[in-house]
Amino acid sequence: xxxxxxxxxxxxxxxxxLKNKNGNAENLDKLLSLDDxxxxxxxxxxxxxxxxxxxxxxxxxxRDESLIAESRKxxxxxxxxxxxxxxxxxxxxxxxxxxxxxxxxxxxxxSDETENKVIKQVGKPTKFKFEVKDHMALGVALDVIDSERAxxxxxxxxxxxxGPLVLLESALMQLVYKALTSKEIIxxxxxxxxxxxxxxxxxPVLPPVMIKPDIYTRTGRLSxxxxxxxxxxxxxxxYLIGSAEHTLVAMHMDEVLDGxxxxxxxxxxxxxxxxxxxxxxxxxxxxxxxxxxDKLEMESFATPETSLAEHKFLVAVQEYLVxxxxxxxxxVINCTGDMGxxxxxxxDIETWLPGQNKYRETHSADxxxxxxxxxxxxxxxxxxxxxxxxxxxxxTAIAMSRIPIAILENNQQADGSIVVPKVLREFMxxxxxxx
RNA sequence: GGAGGCGUGGCCGAGCGGCUUAAGGCAGCGGAUUGCUAAUCCGCGGACGUGUAAAAAGCGUCGCACAGGUUCGAAUCCUGUCGCCUCCGCCA
Numbered sequence: 110x111x112x113x114x115x116x117x118x119x120x121x122x123x124x125x126x127l128k129n130k131n132g133n134a135e136n137l138d139k140l141l142s143l144d145d146x147x148x149x150x151x152x153x154x155x156x157x158x159x160x161x162x163x164x165x166x167x168x169x170x171x172r173d174e175s176l177i178a179e180s181r182k183x184x185x186x187x188x189x190x191x192x193x194x195x196x197x198x199x200x201x202x203x204x205x206x207x208x209x210x211x212x213x214x215x216x217x218x219x220s221d222e223t224e225n226k227v228i229k230q231v232g233k234p235t236k237f238k239f240e241v242k243d244h245m246a247l248g249v250a251l252d253v254i255d256s257e258r259a260x261x262x263x264x265x266x267x268x269x270x271x272g273p274l275v276l277l278e279s280a281l282m283q284l285v286y287k288a289l290t291s292k293e294i295i296x297x298x299x300x301x302x303x304x305x306x307x308x309x310x311x312x313p314v315l316p317p318v319m320i321k322p323d324i325y326t327r328t329g330r331l332s333x334x335x336x337x338x339x340x341x342x343x344x345x346x347x348y349l350i351g352s353a354e355h356t357l358v359a360m361h362m363d364e365v366l367d368g369x370x371x372x373x374x375x376x377x378x379x380x381x382x383x384x385x386x387x388x389x390x391x392x393x394x395x396x397x398x399x400x401x402x403d404k405l406e407m408e409s410f411a412t413p414e415t416s417l418a419e420h421k422f423l424v425a426v427q428e429y430l431v432x433x434x435x436x437x438x439x440x441v442i443n444c445t446g447d448m449g450x451x452x453x454x455x456x457d458i459e460t461w462l463p464g465q466n467k468y469r470e471t472h473s474a475d476x477x478x479x480x481x482x483x484x485x486x487x488x489x490x491x492x493x494x495x496x497x498x499x500x501x502x503x504x505t506a507i508a509m510s511r512i513p514i515a516i517l518e519n520n521q522q523a524d525g526s527i528v529v530p531k532v533l534r535e536f537m538x539x540x541x542x543x544x
Numbered sequence: 545g546g547a548g549g550c551g552u553g554g555c556c557g558a559g560c561g562g563c564u565u566a567a568g569g570c571a572g573c574g575g576a577u578u579g580c581u582a583a584u585c586c587g588c589g590g591a592c593g594u595g596u597a598a599a600a601a602g603c604g605u606c607g608c609a610c611a612g613g614u615u616c617g618a619a620u621c622c623u624g625u626c627g628c629c630u631c632c633g634c635c636a
Contacts, residue, residue, distance in 0.1 A: 118598090148593070148594095151592070151593055151594095151605080152593070152594080154605080155592095155593065155594090155604060155605045155606090156604090156605095158604090158605060158606085159604060159605070161616085161617085162604095162605090162617090164616065164617085165562075165616065165617045166562090166617095167616095168562080168616055168617070169562050169563085169617080170562095172616090173616090174616095176616070177616045178616085179616085180616045180617080181616070183616095184616090364554090365554055365590095366554095367554085367572095488590095490554070490572070490573090491573090492572095492573080493572095493573060493574080494572050494573025494574075494588080494589070495573080495588095495589080496554090496589085496590080
């Protein structure tokens with residue numbers, strides 16, 4: 110959430126942000142009116158409490174029936190006020206949660222993904238001397254993808270991945286762990302972004318894949334509007350996470366971190382669950398958009414001074430990984446209408462998919478400033494001894510259904526076999542995937 | 545799922561109806577003192593409201609897992625919820 114004081118002092122800025130992010134401007138007016146009521150009620154209830162405390166203080170030394178009567182009377186009167194305050198504060202809180210983060214200055218203004226801006230292209234779309242197949246045609250022929258049986262067992266948008274494809278995913282994981290826990294590699298990538306940036310390695314984490322509703326809300330990732338996108342366990346009041354980010358960022362909630370250990374970087378692996386409720390008819394064939402996939406996600410807690418550089422660093426790590434795999438890609442800065450509610454800035458990496466003859470999103474990097482940290486109560490102790498909210502960043506390292514698809518499609522041969530990227534061969538124990 | 549125990553500030557830990565303004569200690573930060581370091585002494589630590597151009601000071605309210613209740617008054621008593629620990633049961 111945003112700081113209410115910031116909202117009060119920057120109403121027009123927040124209003125513009127809300128409009129640019131396709132939010133409802135009425136939410137802000139509602140919040141401001143609730144904020145006004147809330148403050149008035151606080152002043153009233155505090156006056157009552159102050160008087161009650163005075164009475165209590167006097168009654169410490171001697172019993173006085175008239176004071177006791179006054180205190181009783183006060184309680185009757187102000188219990189009604191407190192009830193009202195409680196209701197207003199609840200609505201105030203909900204309204205505050207609905208206000209999105211303010212986009213960074215360089216974020217393009219636009220209403221949907223068509224207005225995202227390509228800021229960089231690396232490599233060229235792969236050329237073939239034969240007719241290109243998509244990952245489903247390749248995967249079925251190689252007997253490494255089976256979505257028909259998955260449909261019988263679990264429904265649409267699921268898949269069985271088999272054989273060398275499983276080894277390929279395992280190899281990708283090992284590549285990520287090896288790179289992200291290497292001081293040399295991380296240090297080098299960091300220095301190229303900003304010479305002052307830390308070379309702290311990423312700590313591997315296997316986080317829970319279920320999360321409590323209130324914690325989910327506090328991450329800024331569960332609004333009434335996007336609840337439809339989440340799977341919920343009916344009996345247990347738990348959601349299945351859509352990304353390891355959700356339980357990684359919440360790992361340090363209500364904590365005060367030691368400023369000296371920042372940036373605190375994690376690489377989390379988890380299965381991700383998405384209902385894809387609003388995507389009927391999109392990417393219906395194949396494994397590009399599925400209900401369940403595995404993903405390695407980077408999460409970083411940094412100081413406000415370094416967080417933007419940290420965001421750019423995470424994009425650089427993504428580029429390093431895609432570069433290692435020798436896949437053609439482009440870097441896109443998302444426009445205001447196509448970024449998440451908690452984001453101040455969002456950069457996507459789109460990898461070339463020959464089967465679709467298009468660049469498709471394989472990575473996303475989210476710069477949240479203190480928006481999530483405020484909701485989750487994550488602070489750090491500064492050198493002067495005071496505390497402040499940390500800034501959070503998250504970014505995809507490798508998303509499993511999509512990068513293997515890119516490898517299958519970009520590295521296909523005329524005979525339907527797949528050349529394994531050089532960096533994965535040692536982990537996979539094979540150079541070519543063939544029937 | 546059953547039985548018992550326990551949740552106090554960044555950490556440890558006392559308090560078990562008003563003497564608490566949450567003792568004391570550790571760590572951190574600021575200051576004083578000091579050839580340096582160390583030691584010692586003093587002060588500060590959260591949230592909200594008010595205050596301010598903005599801050600700060602000051603003032604007030606809250607804050608002892610969370611939510612209610614009893615009481616003139618609750619960290620302390622009562623109820624519910626959550627979490628952790630021990631044992632039993634189940635289980636990869």
